[in-house]
Amino acid sequence: MIARLRDMLRALFHRRRFEAEMSEEFRFHIEQQAEDLVRRGVPRDEALRRASAGFGAVEGAKDEAREARGIRWADELRGDLRYAGRTLRRAPGFALVSILTLALGIGANTTIFSVINGVLLKPLPFPDGERLVHIAEGYPLGAQPIYRAEAASYDGVATYESGGEVNLLAEQRPERVMGRSVSAEFFSVLGVNAELGRTFQPGEDAPGAAPVAVISYGLWSRRFGSDPAMVGKPIMIDGRPREVVGVAERGFAFPVAGTEVWTPVDLNAQNVGELWGAMGTTYFGRLKPGVTVEHADLEHHALLPRIRGAFPWRMPDLWGTGTDNHVRRLDELMAAGVKQRLGLLFGAVGLVLLVACANVANLNLTRLAGRQREILVRQALGGSRWRVARQLFVEQLVLAGLGGAAGVAIAVVGTPLLVAWLPSDTPRLDGVAIDGTVLGFTALASVLAGLFAALGPMLRVPRAEALDGLGNRNISAGRPVGRLAGTLVVAEIALAVVLVVGAGLLVRSLGRLLAVDPGIRVEQVVTARITPDPARCGDGDVRPCVALYAALEREVGAIPGVSAVEFASMLPLDGQSNWYPMNVEDHPVPPGAPATGLTPHVVSPGYFALMGVRVERGRAFTRDDRVTSPLVAVIGKAAADYYWPGTSPIGKKIKPVWRKEWYTIVGVVSDVHQAGLHARPELDFYMPIEQWAAGSMTLVVRSTRAPALLEGELKRALAKVDATTPLSRVQSMEQVVRTSVASPRTTTILLAGFAAVTLLLGAVGVYGVLSYGVTQRRREIGIRMAIGAVAADVRWIVVRRAAVLVATGLAIGLTASWLGASALRGFVFGVSVRDGVTFIIAPMVFVVVGFLASYLPARRATMVAPREVLQGE
Amino acid sequence: MSKAADLLQGTLDMLILKAVSLGTTHGYGLLLRIQQSSGQALEIQQGSLYPALYRLEHQGLIISAWGESDNNRRAKFYQLTPQGKRRLKAEQEEWSRLVSAITAVLTTTPAAVRP
16 A cells, blocks of 8 residues: 555656656567567568557557556646636636635634634643643642642642732832742743753742742843843842842743743741631642543542641631542643633634635536536536536635635734734633644645535536537526525525624623623723832831822822822722631631631722712721721621621621731722622622731722823832832723623624624625526516516515525524524623524524625616517527 | 457456566567467557556556666566565466356256256
8 A cells, every 4th residue: 555655656756757767668669569570571660650559549558557557636636727727717706706705714713723722722832741730729838848748649749829920120120020939849840941040949949048030031031131141140029139040941931921030939837827828829730650630639639638637727627628629631721711712713713614615605506507518518528527526626626725825814914913812811822823733724624615615516517418508508507506506595694693693692791791880980090000019018017008108199199180099909800809718796607617708908098989989888988097096897788788687787896817906897888890790799898008008009090091191100109109119000990891801802702703704705695696596587587577577576586585595594593593502601691592682683684684685686687678688589 | 449458357467467477578578478378369459558567566566677678778677576476376366266167167067957
C-alpha cells in the first residue's frame, strides 16, 4: 500500500520524467520491432509504420499506462479545475456572490473557532500541562505545610492568594499593578523558568526570608526599558522594599492574564490571622506521573479532617465538605466558566455556515437550470453524468476554497477584534491565535461546505435521455430543480428562525437584566480606587486612614465640576466580594455549625445620599460617627428582614466574630446589587469610615465630567496628599454596571449578529427562488395576462409562493426552537426560554422579510409583456 | 480490443509475470518471449502489454531499471520481485486448478453422471 502510494506520488511529482521515460520505452519498442521486420526483408518505412501501428494509438496506450500508474485522476482533476476556472470566470457575479457568502460563513466560524481553540482546546502553555490540577480554593494558607508533608499524589503543591493587585513603587512613580502573593514552589510546579535571573527558591516563603520579587517580562520592558541589569534592583511593593531576583518567561501570566508581579507569601506562624483567618488561598499541584485526578481527589478529602483540626479555633464540621471542593484538571477549571457560552456561539455560527451553504447550493441550482444545454452537450459528447456531477463538485470546491481563503482573511482581521471585545476576564485569551489547528479546521469546514453546497445540484444533473433538449430551446427540467431549491430555502428559513428566536430570547433577557434596579443612582458618578500601602493605612490603626481620606476629600472637592466626594470600601457590581462571619444579637450560632455572615462595607457619611441608597429606618451615618464615638452600624433591608423579620433592628448589636466591641445598629438602608444584576441582594452590613480601618477605598464623586477628563486631576489631588499611593481604575458608575453585564452582552450581540446574517441570507434565498420562478414561468404568466389576469393576480402568484416557503420554514423553525429552547436555560434571566413575546415577534419579522424578499420578483412578474413572451415561442 | 486480448483478460498479468520470471528483459523482449513460447498462438498487443507492465510495477510485483539492450540501446528492463514470485506461484496454482476442473467437466462421460 505504502509502496503504491510512493510510486503514484513519484509519478505525480516527477511527471515530466515519467512521461519522457514512457515515450522512450515505447520508442525503443517500436524501433526494435521495426529492426526485426527489416531483418525479415520488410522495407524500413513499411516496417516502422507496421511497428507503430501495433501500438494502436500511442496516446491511448499512454493514457492506459498512466491510469495503471494511478495518476489519471490527477490529469482529470487538472482538467476539471481548468474547466471550473473558465466557467466561473464566465459567471463572475455568481462566483463573487458564492465566494462572499461562503467567506462570511467560514470567516465567522474560523473566528469563533480560533477563540475556542485558544481558550478551551489548546493545552495549557506549561510543560506537561495536563498533569497540573487545581486542588482547592478559599483555603487557609496555614494548610500549606500539611500539603507539603503529607500529600503524596503530587510532584509539588503550590499556592497563590486571592487579591490580585499590589502597589508598585519604582523610580518614585506609584502604580497599581496586578500582583500575586505565591508560595515558593509556584514557578517550579508550573514548570516556568526565568527569562533573566531566577524564580523563587525553596524556603523563600519561610519566616525571615529576604524580601524578593519576580516581575513579568511585560513589566520589565514596559516599566524598566528591558534593563539587562534588572536583577538585584530594589522595588517597593505595598510599601515594602523587595529585591527583584528575576524576570519571568516572556508571555507568562498566572493565575490571571495581566499578572505582573509575584512575591513569596510569608508563612510566619505568628500571623494567625493571615495563615488561618484570611481563607483566600488557592492550592494547585503537579500530579506525579501516573497518578489520576480521582486518586488525588480521594487523598484531598482524606486530608480534610487534618486541615480542619489544624485551625487554631474550632471550624464547623461541614467546612470543606461542599461538592465544589474537589480536585480538577487546571485546564478544565479555567475553561469551565466560558465553555457553555462559547459552545452556544459555536453552535450558532455553525448554523450560519449551514445557511450560507444552502444559499450557495441554491445559487448553483438556479445556475444549473441555465446550464442545461451545456451539460447535455457534454453528456452527448461522452461525458458521463458522474463526470458532470464531479465537474460541479470541483467547481464548488474551487468556490469553497476561495471562500475559505477569504474567510481566513476575515478571521485574521476579526479574531483580534473579537478578543479585544470579549469580557477581559475571559481566561486564556492571550492564547488565541490563528494557528495550524485553526487553519486545519477552516480547510475541513471549506471542503464540507463545498460538498454540502454541491450535493443538491449534483443530484439534479439532468439525464442524457433528455437529449431532445438539445433541439428544444426551452428545456423544462426546471421543475425538480425548483422543488429542491424550495426545500433548501425552507431549511434556510427554519435555521434562521432558530437563530432569530435564540437571539430574541437573549435580547429580551438582556433587557430584563439591564432593567433591574441596581439599587443605586449611576448617572454622573465617577469612581477611582485608592490603595494606600498597608504601612501607610490599614494595619489596624484607624487614624492615619482617617487623616488620609479627609485630606483627599478636601483636595478632590476643590476640583471644578466635582460636587460631592465620598468613599466606600466596595463598589457595587464591580466584581469584588467579601464576607465576614458575624455575631448577631438574637442569633447565637451553636458550636460546630457554620457561622452566620454578612457582606461588610465601610462608607463615608454622605455615601448613601450620593449613591441614592435610601434610608428606610433610623438614620444614615453622620460626621459625628467618629473614632471616639460609640460604634454604630447600618444594615441593608435584606439583612433586616432576614434577622429581624417584622421587628425593628434599630438598637440591636452586631460584630465581626473576632472583634471585642459590638456595633449598634442605627439604621436600615435599601438593598444594593453587589454581586451582579442577576444576583439577589446580599445581606449588607455598613460601618462608618472612621470606625473601621479599611486600607483601600474607592473614591466616589459626583461630577458631570467624563472619567477620562477627571483622571489627571484626581491623580494630582492624591499626589498632593500622598505621593506614594496609586490611584487606579478610574471609571464612571455607568461603566461599572456595563462591565458587570459584559459577558451576557457580548454573547447577545454576537448571537444577534449571527441571526441578522442568517436572516439576510434567508431573505436572499427566498428572493433567488422567487426570482428564478418568475423567469421559469414567464410563459405561464404571459398567457395568464393575455387572458385577462391583472397585476394583482400576477403578484399573488409570486407572493403566494413566498408565503408557502416562509410559512413552512417558520413552522419547522418555531417547532425546533420550542423543542430545543431548554439549551438556552443557563443564558436567560427574567424570561422563560419559551417566552411568548419572542415566539410571537420572531415570526412577524419573517413575514416582513418574506414580503420584502418577494417585492422585486413580484414587480418583475407584472412587467412580463404577454405579447413578447407569446411571440417569442 | 482484439480477441486474443479478450481471452487473456484475466490471464495476461500471469503470463507477463511468468515471462518476466524467465529472466530480466525489456518490454519488447517479453512480447517476443510470450509469442515464441506459445508457439505463436498468443499474440499480445503492445497497447495491452505496457499498461499491464505499469500496473504490475505499481502493484510492486515487478521492478524496472534502465539498462543497455543487446544492440547497445537504452532500454527499460523488468525483473520479478519476491512479492511477484509469490503472486505468480499463486496464480499458476489457481490456473492449474481451474484447468483441471474444466477438463474434468469436459471429459465426463454420460455413464459417470447417471445416478
